[in-house]
Amino acid sequence: MEAEKQRSNTFVYFFIIAAIVLSVIFPLINTSDSGSKGYxxxxxxxASDQSGEYTVDWKSDYNGYKSEITKLEVADNGEITVYFVFNNDSGETYSNNVDLDAVLNRQQIKGxxxxxxxxxxEQLDGTTNEGSVMFRGGKHLKDSGNELRVMFEVGxxxxxxxxEYEVTLKF
Structure with a gap:
């Protein structure tokens, strides 16, 4: 009787430990394409007809929250402006965090x-948020063959x- 009770307790402890281990491991596993990391x-x-203006066609939809980069402008003084559109049709409040740091031709620059x-x-459901971030490219900007890597997250x-998004714009 005592051995059977001990076996039963061991069985219960095994399942408790397994449940704890799985509860830690499963959130770390991401198997879907619409997952949260590494985009x-x-x-x-x-290039458009206007000097220094580039059309960008980048879009993503994360559970009804649509992110878009529409345009990139390069001013004569080396300032680079990236234009974003965020459209929230997710059914809940979302937020976006556009990073004010970027990488231009392998050099970190500030927005x-x-x-x-x-x-x-923060963005309420059913709303559109448009805006831009201006980066100072300065001496890191080349005449051609530039790459600007912008990072942001939504959720x-x-x-x-x-x-998390990491989008490299070649211009």
Whole structure:
């Protein structure tokens, strides 16, 4: 009788430990394409008729929250402005966090919070948020063959399931 009780307790302890281990491991496993980590994309920006202006065709949909990069402008003084559109049709409040750091031709550059129409923040369902971030490219900007890598994340306001994006714009 005592051996059977001990075997029963061992069985219960095994399942408790297995449940704890699985509860830690399963959130770390991401098997779906719409998962939250590691979205990396390179996009060719197409020059428009206007000097220094490039059309960008990059879009993503994360559970009804649509992110888009529409345009890139390069001013004569080396300032680079990237235009974003965020459309929330997810049914809940989302937030986006457009990073003010970027990488231009393998050099980290800073975005200007003062000269940007920053699209960052909380966004209610059924709304569209448009904005831009201006980066100071300066001496790191080449005559041609430039690559600007921008990073941002989007996700529901109520939890930490954020999708991280890293988009390289070639111009």
């Amino acid at each position: 990396v994309k390179t996009v060719e920006a197409t 200007s919070i003062w000269f940007s129409d920053h699209p960052k923040g 529901p306001e109520k939890d930490y399931d954020k999708k």
